[in-house]
Amino acid sequence: MGGFSKTITGRVVLRVDEVEKGLLVSLADQVCEFVSPEPRESADPLAAIVGIDMEAEFPDDPAMARLFPDAYPDDPEAALDFRRFTQRSLQENKLAHARTVLQTLSKSGEKITLGAGDVPSWLGFLNDARLAIGTRIEITEENHEELADLPEDDPRHGMFHVYDWLTYLQESLVQLLLPQK
């Protein structure tokens, strides 16, 4: 298993085996489901077009709250306003990233070649998936070893290893994108 690499002509490539590819498809599906905006029957159609969601509330789910944090920590009213004017478009952007990843995967074999336009979506998807999983397993800067040593029957065991792999993938992609010093 390797991370992302660049070809001589600068194309970004990821080689995966069948299991890893299946895992990426499944993760992108889950991210799609997770970030999809809730349908609003009462929504003003014009407001919906410009991404305004007057029914948005602070999310109960910690992973959602991490992906869409309060912009004004000391001003709940302004925070809610901000959420109503931004969250829906942010959700739609994240959904578009995950869908692009699914498209790339569906037309690739075990060698995945990213078009230049696909790179931001892959980067965004990897980060969103890590934020969601990392929040679920309650990762901190100190508990990596503890999570890595969990027994296999602990539900967080598998999630941690997926998280760790996504971290490796994301790091390899970022290193390709950062200009050389």
Add this chain to the structure above:
Amino acid sequence: MSSQLDVASPETVTAVDRPWITLVWNDPINLMSYVTFVFMEYFKYDRAKAELLMLDVHEKGRAVVSNGTREEMERDVAAMHGYGLWATLMKDD
């Protein structure tokens, strides 16, 4: 948006026209390299400045990454949320 109207009202217009700041907060998930990349890509900071800000976030728990009008800072915060960074805005007073 009501919050933008507030900025234009006379009592909140200050001599310094850029009184709002965007803060990025430390979190255990975002990679140091990724945070540097985001600061370079979105704010067009050079690598040295982006890395200094990233290290401030990592070591001090937060950093001021931009300043401007309230409207500009709301745009920056929304962009940071788009990248998955934990960002907030406040008036610098």
